Amino acid sequence: MLKIGIIGGAGYTAGELIRLLLHHPAAEIAFVQSRSSAGKPVSSVHDDLVGDTDLRFVAEMPTEPDLLFLCSGHGESKAFLEKNNFSNSLKIIDLSHDFRLQRPGNDFVYGLPELNRTAICEAQKIANPGCFATAIQLALLPLAAKGLLNDEVHVHAITGSTGAGQQPTDTTHFSWRANNLSIYKPFGHQHLGEIGQSLRQLQPSFDKAVNFLPVRGDFTRGIFASAYTHCKATESQVKELYKTFYEAAPFTKITDENPSLKQVVNTNKCLLHLEKHGDKILIISLIDNLLKGASGQAVQNMNLMFGLPETAGLGLKATAF
Numbered sequence: 001m002l003k004i005g006i007i008g009g010a011g012y013t014a015g016e017l018i019r020l021l022l023h024h025p026a027a028e029i030a031f032v033q034s035r036s037s038a039g040k041p042v043s044s045v046h047d048d049l050v051g052d053t054d055l056r057f058v059a060e061m062p063t064e065p066d067l068l069f070l071c072s073g074h075g076e077s078k079a080f081l082e083k084n085n086f087s088n089s090l091k092i093i094d095l096s097h098d099f100r101l102q103r104p105g106n107d108f109v110y111g112l113p114e115l116n117r118t119a120i121c122e123a124q125k126i127a128n129p130g131c132f133a134t135a136i137q138l139a140l141l142p143l144a145a146k147g148l149l150n151d152e153v154h155v156h157a158i159t160g161s162t163g164a165g166q167q168p169t170d171t172t173h174f175s176w177r178a179n180n181l182s183i184y185k186p187f188g189h190q191h192l193g194e195i196g197q198s199l200r201q202l203q204p205s206f207d208k209a210v211n212f213l214p215v216r217g218d219f220t221r222g223i224f225a226s227a228y229t230h231c232k233a234t235e236s237q238v239k240e241l242y243k244t245f246y247e248a249a250p251f252t253k254i255t256d257e258n259p260s261l262k263q264v265v266n267t268n269k270c271l272l273h274l275e276k277h278g279d280k281i282l283i284i285s286l287i288d289n290l291l292k293g294a295s296g297q298a299v300q301n302m303n304l305m306f307g308l309p310e311t312a313g314l315g316l317k318a319t320a321f
Helices: 011-020 076-083 113-121 131-145 192-202 237-244 295-305
Strands: 002-007 027-033 067-070 091-094 123-127 153-157 210-216 223-230 252-254 270-277 280-287
Touching: 002 011, 011 295, 067 076, 067 153, 067 295, 091 295, 113 131, 113 192, 113 295, 123 295, 131 153, 131 192, 131 223, 131 237, 131 270, 131 280, 192 210, 237 252, 237 270, 252 280
Parallel strands: 002 027, 002 067, 067 091, 091 123, 153 210, 252 270
Antiparallel strands: 153 223, 223 280, 270 280
C-alpha cells in the first residue's frame, strides 16, 4: 500500500482527496496536516466523512510518506518545499499554481494526463493543472495538435463557488452568490499562462489571444466552458480528430448530445461537445472543478506515477455538495 501524506488538509480540494484516497485500493493515508485544525478529527471539518475515518489533523509532518499531496494556497507550496528537506525518493503532487509554468529550475511535470501521460509516468514531481485550465485545454488541445488554431480563441466559462476555496469571502457568501452571476478577472485570469503553454507545446506557432471571460456561477461545483474559433475543417472532420486524440483517455469523452453540467458533477469526467457554425467551431467542455479540475486529476496522476490502473479509486461519486 502506498503511504500518502496531505499538506493543507482543511480545504475543499483536500476534502475531496481524502474521500477518494480512503476508498482507493492501493493507498493508505498516513497523515493529514493542517495547522489551523491540528488535533481535530478530519470529519469535524469534512463532515461528509463522518463514520468513514478516525484520522485527526496534525500540525506538522510526522514522517515521510511515499507520496505527498500539497493542497495549500497558492504561494505556500513553494515556501513549504524551500523550508523542508526530503529524500530523493519522495514523490510530490502540488495542487497549487506554484509550479505549473515552465521556468528555469522548475523540475515539476505539468500534470494533464491527456497531454503529458508519458512524462507523468516517469515523473518525481507533478504540478496539477488548474480547474479552468483543465476544461479549456481539453476543449482546444486536439485543434492545436493538428495546427488548426490559427485565429483568436474566445472562451466563456462559469464555475461553482467551491472554485474560490473554503475560506469565506464577499463573493462566496450564499446571500451574494445565490441567484447571481458576475464576471471576474476578464482577459487576465491566472490560468491563461498554463493554457497558452500547453497549446504552444502542441502548436509552437500559436501566437493568438485566448480571450477568456470567467464567470462566478450560482451553484457549488462544476465548470461549464464554451470556446469558439475560426476553423476550416468540417464538423465531421473535427469530431473524428477529437475522438482519435482522446481515444486512450479514460475520462475525456466526446458526446453528440448537447450536454448539461449535472452529467459531470461528482465525477472525474470531462464531456466535450462539438458544433460547426459557419466558419466557426464551438466546443463545449464540462468538468467538476473539484475532481477532474483538482483532486480527481491528482489521484489520476498518482496512479500513473506509481504504475497503477489510471482509473483506480475514481469510480466513486462525491456527496458533500
